[in-house]
Structure formats: structure tokens, C-alpha cells
Amino acid sequence: MQISCNWHTEYAYSVCMTIRHGILTLLSQGPRYGYQLRAEFEASTGAAWPLNIGQVYTTLSRMERDGLVSPGEQDEQGRVVYSITEAGLAEMERWFRTPVVPSDRPRDELVIKLAMAVTAAADVRPIIQAQRTATMRTLQEFVRAKRASVGDPAQRLVLDSMIFQAEAEQRWLDHCEAVLTASPQTQEKQR
């Protein structure tokens, strides 16, 4: 399973880098404690991306090693405030300037599942139908969350992104159904 290994490494790297850049962006607004960074990161992504506090401190110490952030003195409760450095600011700006490159492999279980089902000459319609209803339920939950997120534009945009992605999946399922219904091979099978 070399594909999935590669993919995991790639994905882990991109997650790692995104957390780094998110932290840099928060620190560009002023020094913060680790626990603050975690709370603000989660709030601005609409809890779409939960972080644990260990991840935050590990990332901060690596960023300190790379000269992107600098820690202040410990206070009496042993907490440390972090600030962004010049190099950190430059790195953050580079991140915002650079477009994100989408992954070049289909890494979606659903896509693989349908492709496999078609290859194995299974009846794909029940799979599509079950998935369509499940995806719509997910979409309904996103919309409910969005209606509850009035007054928080960052959270709302994250939810909009999830809504558009779920919608793309829904459209793709309709497309699969239409293509498979039209193909004589599948019609044969349905008799």
C-alpha cells in the first residue's frame, strides 16, 4: 500500500505546516499563551480542527528552534507568553502569498469505493442512494451550525467551505447515477 503511505506522509506534513502558520497568524496580532493559541485556533476554524494542547506546545518549541517565535519569561504560574519574530512574520506573509496546491491523488474513500464497486460489476445505485442521504444529513448539520454562527465571520467561512465540499460530493453522486443509468452495461445488469 505505497500510495496510502505516501499520502499519509504528505497529509501529516500539510497538517503540521498549517498548524504552524495558524499559530503565526494568531501571534502576529500580539503575544499569547499556549492555551490562548489553542482556544483561538479552534474558534476561528469553527472547531473544524480541534487541537490538543500537547500539539500546540510541541509546535511552539519547534518554531522557537527555527527562530519563528520567541518565548518570554515564565510567570509565577509557570506560564510562558510567546511572541512572533521578524522571521516568523516573513514566513506568515509567504504563506498567505502562496496558493495551496490540491493533492494530486484521489484520497477519498467514497471515490475509491464507487470505483471498486463499478469494477466489480456490483449494483452501484444503492451505494449512491445511501451516500446521497448521508451526505445531505451532514449538509443539514453544517447549515444548522452556520445559522448558529452569526456574528463570527471566520467560523462562517469555514462552515461555508465544508458546505461547498459536501455539495460537490452530492453533485458528483448525481453525476455518477446519471452516467451509470445511461450506460447500456448497467441497464443490462438491472434486468
Place this chain on the structure above:
Amino acid sequence: MSFDPVVRLTDVSRVHGDGPQAVPALREVSLDIAAGELVAVMGPSGSGKSTLLNLVGGLDRPTSGEVVVAGTPLSGMTAGGLAGLRRRHVGYVFQDLNLIPSLTAAENVMLPRELDGVRAGRARREAGDALAEVGLADVAGRFPDEISGGQRQRVAIARALVGERRLILADEPTGALDTPTGDDILQLLRARCDAGATVLLVTHEPRYAAWADRVIFLRDGEIADSTATPLESARLSAERTPASGPRSGGEA
């Protein structure tokens, strides 16, 4: 009788034309919609969405089966009776809006109330309220071609809301609007539902359908799927509730 569904379809079929040219647009569809429910209908072009909406609104009659609206079976009603029911209870937002170009926004919204026989002063006041509800108080005096597409869409919705209509039927009300404007429209329909009205919405955009309490997928005139519990079980439990009244709806 508030436990009764506002809309009940029982084994409704609609065949257009006859003989070899007959087109079955809807096949034995059964569906209950409760007060305050927002139901979205999705499906490919030609799957029967508009036919379903027209049957519920009494604009078309089924070939077989029964449509009951607010406890009244539509099959027993005369054309005049149907028209009266539509005017009092049902608001439409059509695919192609149907705003009258020579009337201002306010006059377009007043029109159904004037047809109801409501006096002009009161109709004007109600139209003002409905336009304010959709955020258009400031364009009340303008003509349809003097406002944007999104505003026209909202005028059409105000016209469907005016005069306390309890059942709103909307066929692609988001048309070609951009997403934030489309969201505003869904927000409006949603607010009406939360205030107790019932909305049946046809849309081909999943992001708008997802505002509904329940999404129904039509395929070739049949309900292929729905995000709710199966209809049979919903009906069975409704029938077990003594407050739900007779199965056939009876005379209201």
C-alpha cells in the same frame, strides 16, 4: 386538529396526456407535511418536482390518489373553491417570478390581497409589512426593472408571504442568485417556518436544500429517498396517536 398534517398526499399519480403519448409525471406518491415543517424536494429535471408542487397548490389535479390541504380533500372542490383556498392559504413563488412589470414592488405584493377583496388601504399596509420583512421597505415604490435580480426574487417572496399564508410553495426561488443572496432567501423561508408556516421548496442546489427539516429525492416521479424516517413508520405512529384524527382527513 393541530396534529394533522397541513399537506397529505395519498398514492398520488399524475399522468400527462393519454394513449401511447402518456407521460407519468408522478407515480403513487404518499407524503405528509406537518405545520412548521420546511421540506425540500430535489431531483433531476423532469423528475416531477413542479408537478408535485402544482398538485399540492391545487393548480393541477391528480389522475388518481388524493391531496388533502389543511384537512380539506381537494378532489371534492370546485374550481372556484380551489381558487379561494389558494388565495387564503397558499403563497407561491414561481420559477419565473411572474412579477407584473407595470406595477411597483408594493403594488405587486398587494395584488393577491386585493383579489381577496381586502380594502386598498389595508392591502397597502400589509404589503409594506411583507416588504419590510424581506428587507425591501426602501424599494416599495420602484418597478421590477428598477431593482436587482435578488431584490425581484425577494419581492416575489414578499408577495407569497403577504396576508398570513400558512402554506408556501416555492419552485427554485433562489434561481441564479449568488450564495449569500440565496442564503438570505432561505433565512426568510426558514423564519416563516419557525413562526408556524409550512414551506415546500423545490431546489436543485444541495446547499439550499440543507436548510430543510427534511429533504425528499424524486426520481422518475417516485420518492427514491428521504432524509427522514420512512414514511410508513411516521404514518403508523401518527395513526396510533388518538389526537391525530381520522386517516382520510374528513371535512374541515
